[in-house]
Amino acid sequence: MRLIGTLSLPVLAWAAIGSGLAQSYYEGTYTLALIDSTGVPHFLPGLVEGEGSALNDMTITLMPNKRFVGRVIVVYTDSGSVTDTISVRGSWYVRRYVLTLDYDWTHARWRSAGHEHQAGHMGKSGFTLSAFAGFGHSYFGGRVTLAFRRV
Numbered sequence: 590m591r592l593i594g595t596l597s598l599p600v601l602a603w604a605a606i607g608s609g610l611a612q613s614y615y616e617g618t619y620t621l622a623l624i625d626s627t628g629v630p631h632f633l634p635g636l637v638e639g640e641g642s643a644l645n646d647m648t649i650t651l652m653p654n655k656r657f658v659g660r661v662i663v664v665y666t667d668s669g670s671v672t673d674t675i676s677v678r679g680s681w682y683v684r685r686y687v688l689t690l691d692y693d694w695t696h697a698r699w700r701s702a703g704h705e706h707q708a709g710h711m712g713k714s715g716f717t718l719s720a721f722a723g724f725g726h727s728y729f730g731g732r733v734t735l736a737f738r739r740v
Contacts, residue, residue: 612682621736643664645662646662658678659678660674661674662674675696683711687710688709688710688716694723707721715737715739
């Protein structure tokens with residue numbers, strides 16, 4: 590083990606990641622892999638049989654300078670089906686393995702928008718959130734864990 594001053598290289602690397610200095614390590618594209626233990630797409634039935642909504646995709650790209658973009662693709666079905674995309678833009682950072690997102694989302698078809706602040710656990714291959722872009726407790730009807738994996 591090589592020493593620099595009084596700290597070893599592994600200790601310096603751990604300190605850099607733990608303090609948020611190595612944000613570029615986390616940059617990349619992540620996609621929703623699981624909702625709790627259920628795969629994606631995830632169908633939520635409506636009041637009438639055959640109607641409901643299907644959450645088909647959530648993608649988040651963590652970019653340099655602590656910026657990110659994302660999208661949510663959901664299909665709504667009643668007498669027919671329509672596919673909608675929700676756009677997301679915001680900022681991110683990781684500190685002590687906690688990913689923090691601060692963002693705005695827009696839904697063009699419904700002319701709706703929102704601002705959210707979410708925090709989740711960051712691991713080596715992905716992260717978890719409890720909600721994203723309006724899809725959380727109220728949409729799923731209870732607490733869920735959204736598991737994103739690096740692609």
